[in-house]
Amino acid sequence: MLIAIAAVAALAAVFGLLLGYSAIRFHIDGDPIADQIDALLPQSQCGQCGLPGCRPYAEAVAAGQAEINQCVPGGEATMLAIADLLGREPVAGGEIVEKPKSTAVIDEQVCIGCTKCLSVCPVDAIVGATKQLHAVIGSECTGCELCQPSCPVDCIYMQPIPEHIGNWKWPYPGRQPKPANQPLVTEAEPEAEVEHREAA
Amino acid sequence: MKLQTPQTAEQRRKLWHFHGGVHLPEEKYLSNGKPTLDAPLPRQLVIPLQQHIGAPARAAVTVGDRVLKGQVIAEPQGYISATVHASSSGVVSAIEARSVPHPSGLTAPCIVIDTDGEDAWAELPEPIADFEQADANTLRERIRGSGIVGMGGASFPSNVKLNPGADQPIDTLVINGAECEPYITCDDLLMRERAADIVDGIRIMLHVLGAGRCLVGIEDNKPEAILAMQQAVALRQLGGRIEVVAIPTLYPSGGEKQLINILTGKEVPSHGIPAQVGLVCQNVGTASAVADAVLRGRPLIERYVTVTGRAVASPQNYRVRIGTPASELIDASGGLRAELAKLVVGGPMMGIKLDSDAVPITKAANCILALTPQESPDPGKPLPCIRCGRCADVCPVNLLPQQMYWHARAKDIDKVQDYNVFDCIECGCCAHVCPSHIPLVQYYRYAKTESWAREREKRAAEHARERHAAREARLERLERERKAKMRQKQAAIAPKGATAAADGDAKKAAIEAARKRAAEKRAARAVEPAPASAAVKPRVESESVSEEQG
Secondary structure: OHHHHHHHHHHHHHHHHHHHHHHHHOOOOOOHHHHHHHHHOOOOOOOOOOOOOHHHHHHHHHOOOOOOOOOOOOHHHHHHHHHHHHOOOOOOOOOOOOOOOEEEEEOOOOOOOOOHHHHHOOOOOEEOOOOOOOEEOOOOOOOOOOOOOOOOOOOEEEEEOOOOOOOOOOOOOOOOOOOOOOOOOOOOOOOOOOOOOOOO | OOOOOOOOOOOOOOOOOOOOOEOOOOOHHHOOOOOOEEOOOOOEEEEEOOOOOOOOOEEOOOOOOEEOEOOEEEEOOOOOOOOEEOOOOEEEEEEEEEEOOOOOOOEEEEEEEEEOOOOOEOOOOOOOOOHHHOOHHHHHHHHHHOOOEOOOOOOOEHHHHOOOOOOOOOOEEEEEEOOOOOOOOHHHHHHHHOHHHHHHHHHHHHHHHOOOEEEEEEEOOOHHHHHHHHHHHHHOOOOOOEEEEEEOOOEOOOOHHHHHHHHHOOOOOOOOOHHHHOEEEEEHHHHHHHHHHHHHOOOOOEEEEEEEOOOEOOOEEEEEEOOOEHHHHHHHOOOEOOOOOEEEEOOOOOOEEEOOOOOEOOOOOOEEEEEOOOOOOOOOOOOOOOOOOHHHHHOOOOOOHHHHHHHHHOOOHHHHHHOOHHHOOOOOHHHHHOOOOOOHHHHHHHHHHHHHHHHHHHHHHHHHHHHHHHHHHHHHHHHHHHHHHHHHHHHHHHHHHHOHHHHHHHHHHHHHHHHHHHHHHHHHHHHOHHHHHHHHHHHHHHHHHHHHHO
8 A cells, every 4th residue: 555655656656747847947927817817808997997098907807807897998808708718607787887889079068178087098099189189089089988077177078879770789689688696787678588589 | 253273183283392391270260351451651660771682772852852752762882672653642851760660769860751642753764565575675674673572571672582693594483472470461462363464474474584484483372363463374375384273281381492392393502592493482462564664664662561460440442652650550440459568570570579560561460460368378387408309390391400400509609500590480480390499580689690790700700810910011011121221320330430549530620610600600690580490390290200100
């Protein structure tokens, strides 16, 4: 029996040494998991998750310091994708309110050209200069809303992107599942049951 | 005249079967007994700028312009786009968003023409009588300039489809006269009445493609149409090149990939197009439009439309100008005579439900279907799936509808794509046979548009990430430059600091000298105010410039 114990101990030692050597020899700088999570995030850099940007949030999730359901613009789809990637159970939305996608619009009549919103935009979607009119480049705006509180004359408002035939989606035909426990639900009303239609 | 049996001993041709399919009640007798009438010219034509796959056309007229029949009113944008023409003469009264036949019920930009009743033709391009001498590209340009798109429903620009490229040689042209959906009979009537035009169109397309032969597939519930086409082919003595084939009546034999399989046994690859297996498929209506464009210079401004369903007083086929409101066609058919349960543009399986009859007839609209409650009973709430597998039995594309349903229901878009949902032709066979009457096709449509939306979002997110990274890099660079400047300034000051004590007196002397200079300047300014104030301004502006760069 002693031989058996010794044999297993020897194998354990050999494999341990092998693993230790590999950890040092094949070590990668940076966190590939964080990169993969970052690729799933919507990149609006809005900070609504509580962390200053998408990359910090990805790193926090990879380090286990943040929950996977904190991304507001990403919504349920992003949470499910991260859960799938990490092999975890999906977490309920909690306090996430699904807002329609919007872009920022500056009211030209009110803008005073202070450049405060210019410096805050994480994707440089606002053009302008000191004492000159500022304007949001609609196609670049991600709807993160970071510019709105920065304006001293409150001239920025969020305009929902209008639905047109180009971006229309077929609605989900089934019933939306109701969340199990709802103490703090500020969730929007689940989609009303779509009247069943035939294939036509 | 004796009806020729389509498949006599020497003509019998081997046909293949596609997987699945369903037999549906045909209901063709409602509208196929009467000859086609010209629909009355409407008071107002509403012509959408996008009646095709690809980029919308751009309006080439303005409000108030007088236009003539066949005049170009919108130019194509890019290669995959189509020209739009005025369907009759009149005045452009508006270019605005109007209801169009689309499942969303949303509006789209349309050109509205108030017709003047004169129906005067514009100057048309020259007919190309001997097209066999013409260059294929010239003919394609003519087809594009005439606004011809696939008239079977997909409305893909025909000049693009007839240009598969040198790397995809075409040996067979398939002409789709199957018309497999119940109720619709417009292609049937077109084949009976305009067989010669269709055959001319086939000759032109064979020349454009450089293809050797043509197979015309017609379901065997249309014996008169088969006979008419055979006679037209014989009249032109093209029996060697064009063969009219009767195929068994089965839904959805009129699907492009299904028809190709029936006639040739070839299978179009998943996510592929028929050109990859040496075939191009076109509808009979498209062939007729091509003949009109090349031989008569006429653009696509009208099409055959079936108005049918038991809710309408006298079902009938019409030659309709593009842009005619559907309401006018229903009025022309005697109006509604029974309770209307559902109004559909298209057929009962693949059509689009309309909320109002104010939508215009587009190039793709082949039927206006007014269904009574008996014809379109409400199936009620869907029951749970019992995993019977009937849906998989009938799928003409040989997919697994049940698996796609489970994953679409769970919103697992990736898994649905693994089951090839993008090969689904949305024919509705699966939903038709489901004993729990689950709206299966709605789930697949949801999965497809959701998948496209996610891809769009991913691209937008990538773009935003790149911009963010560029911004971070720029800020970092500015920070580095600022630090470098600070270091330089400190380096310049540092040597002086060592001899600070000795410079104490020197500093006092420098301050005294500066005070003297300032006093002199003030005195000078008191004498001559104007030039001094001009000297002040540039300094301020340059300060603000450096602030911006900072």
